Amino acid sequence: MPEKTFIVRIKRQQRPDESVHWEEYELRYRPYMNVIICLRDIAEHPFTRDGKESSPVTYDANCLEEICGACAMLVNGQPRQACTALVDELEKPIRLEPLTKFPLVRDLQVDRSSMFENLKRTKCWIPIDGTYDIGPGPRMSPETQEVGYTLSQCISCGNCLEICPKVNENSHFVGAAIVSQVRLFNMHPTGKMHAGPRLDALMGPGGIEDCDNAQNCVKVCPKGIPLTESLAAVNGQVLRHAVKSFVFGK
Amino acid sequence: MKHQPKIIIVGGGLAGLMATIRVAESGVPVELFSIVPVKRSHSVCAQGGINAAKNLKGEGDSTWKHFDDTIYGGDFLANQSLVKAMCEAAPAIIDLLDRMGVMFNRTPEGLLDFRRFGGTLFHRTAFAGATTGQQLLYALDEQVRRFESEDKVKKFEGWTFLSAVLDDEGICRGICAMNLKTMEIRTFPCDAAIFCTGGVGAIFGRSTNSVVCTGSAQSALFQQGAYYANGEFIQVHPTAIPGEDKCRLMSESARGEGGRVWVPKAPQDPRRGKDIPENERFYFLEEWYPKYGNLVPRDVATRAIHKVVYEMKMGLVGEPAVYLDVSHIPREVLERKLEGILEIYEKFVGVDPHVEPMKVFPAMHYTMGGLWVDNENQATNIPGVYAAGECEYQYHGANRLGANSLVSCIFGGGIAGPAAVRYARSLARGCEATSPAVYERERVRQQDISDALLNQHTGTENPLTIWRQLGDVMTENVTVIRYNAKLQATLVKIDELADRFTRINLQDRTQWANQTLNFVRELGNMIVLAKVITMGALARNETRGAHYKPEFPNRDDANFLKTTIARYNGGDIQLAYEPVDTSLLPLRERKYTASA
Numbered sequence: 032m033p034e035k036t037f038i039v040r041i042k043r044q045q046r047p048d049e050s051v052h053w054e055e056y057e058l059r060y061r062p063y064m065n066v067i068i069c070l071r072d073i074a075e076h077p078f079t080r081d082g083k084e085s086s087p088v089t090y091d092a093n094c095l096e097e098i099c100g101a102c103a104m105l106v107n108g109q110p111r112q113a114c115t116a117l118v119d120e121l122e123k124p125i126r127l128e129p130l131t132k133f134p135l136v137r138d139l140q141v142d143r144s145s146m147f148e149n150l151k152r153t154k155c156w157i158p159i160d161g162t163y164d165i166g167p168g169p170r171m172s173p174e175t176q177e178v179g180y181t182l183s184q185c186i187s188c189g190n191c192l193e194i195c196p197k198v199n200e201n202s203h204f205v206g207a208a209i210v211s212q213v214r215l216f217n218m219h220p221t222g223k224m225h226a227g228p229r230l231d232a233l234m235g236p237g238g239i240e241d242c243d244n245a246q247n248c249v250k251v252c253p254k255g256i257p258l259t260e261s262l263a264a265v266n267g268q269v270l271r272h273a274v275k276s277f278v279f280g281k
Numbered sequence: 282m283k284h285q286p287k288i289i290i291v292g293g294g295l296a297g298l299m300a301t302i303r304v305a306e307s308g309v310p311v312e313l314f315s316i317v318p319v320k321r322s323h324s325v326c327a328q329g330g331i332n333a334a335k336n337l338k339g340e341g342d343s344t345w346k347h348f349d350d351t352i353y354g355g356d357f358l359a360n361q362s363l364v365k366a367m368c369e370a371a372p373a374i375i376d377l378l379d380r381m382g383v384m385f386n387r388t389p390e391g392l393l394d395f396r397r398f399g400g401t402l403f404h405r406t407a408f409a410g411a412t413t414g415q416q417l418l419y420a421l422d423e424q425v426r427r428f429e430s431e432d433k434v435k436k437f438e439g440w441t442f443l444s445a446v447l448d449d450e451g452i453c454r455g456i457c458a459m460n461l462k463t464m465e466i467r468t469f470p471c472d473a474a475i476f477c478t479g480g481v482g483a484i485f486g487r488s489t490n491s492v493v494c495t496g497s498a499q500s501a502l503f504q505q506g507a508y509y510a511n512g513e514f515i516q517v518h519p520t521a522i523p524g525e526d527k528c529r530l531m532s533e534s535a536r537g538e539g540g541r542v543w544v545p546k547a548p549q550d551p552r553r554g555k556d557i558p559e560n561e562r563f564y565f566l567e568e569w570y571p572k573y574g575n576l577v578p579r580d581v582a583t584r585a586i587h588k589v590v591y592e593m594k595m596g597l598v599g600e601p602a603v604y605l606d607v608s609h610i611p612r613e614v615l616e617r618k619l620e621g622i623l624e625i626y627e628k629f630v631g632v633d634p635h636v637e638p639m640k641v642f643p644a645m646h647y648t649m650g651g652l653w654v655d656n657e658n659q660a661t662n663i664p665g666v667y668a669a670g671e672c673e674y675q676y677h678g679a680n681r682l683g684a685n686s687l688v689s690c691i692f693g694g695g696i697a698g699p700a701a702v703r704y705a706r707s708l709a710r711g712c713e714a715t716s717p718a719v720y721e722r723e724r725v726r727q728q729d730i731s732d733a734l735l736n737q738h739t740g741t742e743n744p745l746t747i748w749r750q751l752g753d754v755m756t757e758n759v760t761v762i763r764y765n766a767k768l769q770a771t772l773v774k775i776d777e778l779a780d781r782f783t784r785i786n787l788q789d790r791t792q793w794a795n796q797t798l799n800f801v802r803e804l805g806n807m808i809v810l811a812k813v814i815t816m817g818a819l820a821r822n823e824t825r826g827a828h829y830k831p832e833f834p835n836r837d838d839a840n841f842l843k844t845t846i847a848r849y850n851g852g853d854i855q856l857a858y859e860p861v862d863t864s865l866l867p868l869r870e871r872k873y874t875a876s877a
């Protein structure tokens with residue numbers, strides 16, 4: 032019986048300033064393969080389908096179980112995590128491309144540091160007094176914890192930014208992930224006390240007003256984070272905050 | 282004050298981030314290096330929880346009992362004083378994390394909830410669903426981001442550590458690192474460096490660890506003179522989903538919440554797990570260890586599964602596996618407490634674990650061994666070099682208890698930070714007084730290694746092939762069951778791989794985001810550490826914790842109640858031994874059967 036094989040097409044680019052080309056690989060099928068295994072197969076035998084010598088593909092991956100967020104890319108045009116993209120479930124040939132809303136580094140690797148920068152800008156942390164032993168944290172109802180836990184599972188993969196029509200070269204919308212993190216910190220009993228500066232950071236250009244409610248984000252989030260709810264909730268907070276700032280001055 | 286100390290921290294998992302916070306909090310600037318953005322560090326994978334004897338369930342738990350369980354679980358190989366200090370600090374660590382906003386599960390009263398884990402009879406494990414490591418890492422990451430915004434921390438993400446810069450007296454004066462985008466190799470001066478570079482799973486090919494857990498940094502330091510302790514103690518977790526790229530863990534918390542391990546009583550029973558009636562199931566852990574049941578320590582559970590599958594030939598039909606079953610637990614409980622891991626199973630196997638038992642098998646998971654550190658300050662034997670987290674050996678003896686790693690990472694990082702600052706402040710002359718030539722010679726040495734790899738055009742060996750073969754032989758011979766003849770054969774194989782490594786073909790010679798170059802450099806270091814692990818296992822003729830030798834089935838305190846210390850001597854690896862501090866708890870036999 033001949034070996035079962037399948038085709039993977041990969042968009043390759045050695046450097047941001049170099050030209051783009053597609054390469055096609057023919058890989059040996061095994062059960063339970065994911066896209067990461069495909070990329071490793073290529074690294075072990077870097078030859079294209081027509082026998083031309085090529086090179087291992089550059090991409091990000093770490094946990095291989097959809098929890099670190101590293102391996103986001105376009106798989107058959109959809110932004111998703113490569114480690115949970117199972118070959119069995121994908122239409123062939125499989126097409127792999129880098130995310131397009133972030134600066135390209137090489138091949139399938141992009142630079143998503145802007146997401147971390149935006150977490151910094153929006154002060155997404157609980158300002159604690161220090162690491163000394165000063166007793167337990169605030170009490171929290173199981174209901175609050177459940178909402179908070181859901182929000183705090185964001186893996187900063189960037190898929191929700193990739194799919195968002197408002198994240199583009201002309202707008203600097205911070206994206207649903209960041210807004211949802213602001214919601215998380217603004218609902219925590221301690222974080223709540225410092226909600227103002229976070230909301231300030233979401234006002235003006237690139238802030239929450241840029242969202243035009245396309246609701247694509249929530250469909251591509253691998254963690255099932257209720258992003259549209261977060262956008263609505265934070266939008267309300269920003270509006271109330273704006274009124275308050277206007278009336279009482281900042 | 283003579284000078285403002287400068288601290289470098291390599292690694293931004295839980296240990297590295299905690300060290301960073303403690304140093305930054307003391308007003309000393311930190312440069313934090315990590316291969317991956319720290320938010321993507323391996324700690325994010327930890328599922329089950331973090332231990333602290335808070336005794337919130339009226340069970341009479343205490344930090345002393347936590348200490349006793351840890352030492353006993355580690356088969357008395359851990360030095361006792363710091364372990365005791367860790368267990369005493371654990372409740373306050375939980376409070377701190379709680380204040381940082383970790384979304385721990387709550388009781389109806391709004392207090393922290395605790396679950397049971399292996400190797401204890403108490404509810405001692407705080408948890409945030411089944412993604413506790415993620416939640417803790419994020420909390421620390423956020424605190425570090427806050428310090429970053431105040432310019433107290435500067436991050437170098439996307440840099441890999443290559444070596445320490447040692448002056449003529451062997452004192453660490455900085456580090457040498459490579460930028461993974463530009464491939465630039467550069468030195469960075471510092472007065473003290475703290476290493477928190479995590480585990481070594483990649484040496485075993487497929488493990489439950491993340492891709493960057495190669496042990497490369499530890500190995501590089503070892504080759505520069507740092508001692509490596511108890512390398513042979515490798516934890517194999519009983520329950521993981523086997524996979525070609527990685528073995529995905531099914532956390533002990535599944536059993537902590539009532540999950541049961543079983544096989545059909547009739548070997549090769551062709552029915553689906555859920556169709557096999559209760560009385561035709563063999564719950565071997567519950568039967569063999571009635572006191573702890575499914576929550577015996579990992580080494581015990583792993584060996585039991587091996588016995589069932591390989592000796593009794595009672596594994597599941599068609600594959601070496603047993604069932605881990607949570608399908609009897611109410612759906613509401615599963616959703617609140619275990620959803621994270623059940624999703625992993627469903628995503629990768631395509632079967633719903635809420636209704637069908639999961640098929641699992643043991644997989645390499647954790648290294649108890651690591652860089653040798655002292656009994657007080659997390660200091661290695663190289664002046665100015667500190668270590669914390671999974672990359673060092675201090676807290677877990679011959680076997681780590683579940684949910685004890687996260688606490689040891691945070692505790693160790695919390696010690697290392699201030700200790701490094703104290704050391705840096707005590708120096709008569711800081712790194713600014715070190716000659717530039719010291720930095721330049723290290724940079725050139727590292728640049729030469731990269732250049733040699735890039736310029737080698739006659740190589741025939743593929744890096745991934747060598748890596749796979751290394752992983753296969755290590756997994757087969759140096760994990761659950763160890764025979765001296767096979768360990769010797771492994772050393773021969775490692776030497777063969779080391780030889781083939783000299784003829785490696787890079788297949789990518791560019792100077793931009795060349796991941797192959799980085800991987801090959803890591804692979805060279807993995808081969809050295811593989812040898813340390815195997816030699817340690819060969820020399821230790823006893824059975825203790827995770828180290829099991831059927832030829833020497835008992836613990837041998839007379840000869841082996843001691844820490845293995847590997848040293849590197851001009852290409853040679855030598856083993857020496859050091860006594861274990863057993864000043865607090867007297868030795869006793871370790872057994873988890875009913876009579877214990």
Ligand SMILES: Cc1cc2nc3c(=O)[nH]c(=O)nc-3n(C[C@H](O)[C@H](O)[C@H](O)COP(=O)(O)OP(=O)(O)OC[C@H]3O[C@@H](n4cnc5c(N)ncnc54)[C@H](O)[C@@H]3O)c2cc1C
Nearest residue numbers: 292293294295296324327329330442479670671684686687
């Ligand atoms: C699947 C899984 C589940 C687990 N669950 C639990 C649990 O429930 N409870 C528990 O207590 N323990 C658990 N553990 C163990 C625990 O997660 C780890 O031991 C712990 O997270 C290690 O943390 P660390 O800070 O030492 O290192 P890591 O989190 O691995 O971080 C290492 C850091 O070092 C950096 N690094 C590495 N090498 C270099 C280099 N050469 N140059 C620059 N940077 C480098 C990395 O980028 C990273 O930032 C689990 C482990 C696994 C695999």
Ligand code: SF4
Nearest residue numbers: 185186188189191252
């Ligand atoms: S919100 Fe979801 S899609 Fe967006 S970055 Fe976070 S995990 Fe990814």
Ligand code: FES
Nearest residue numbers: 093095097100114
């Ligand atoms: S590798 Fe971590 S999300 Fe895929």
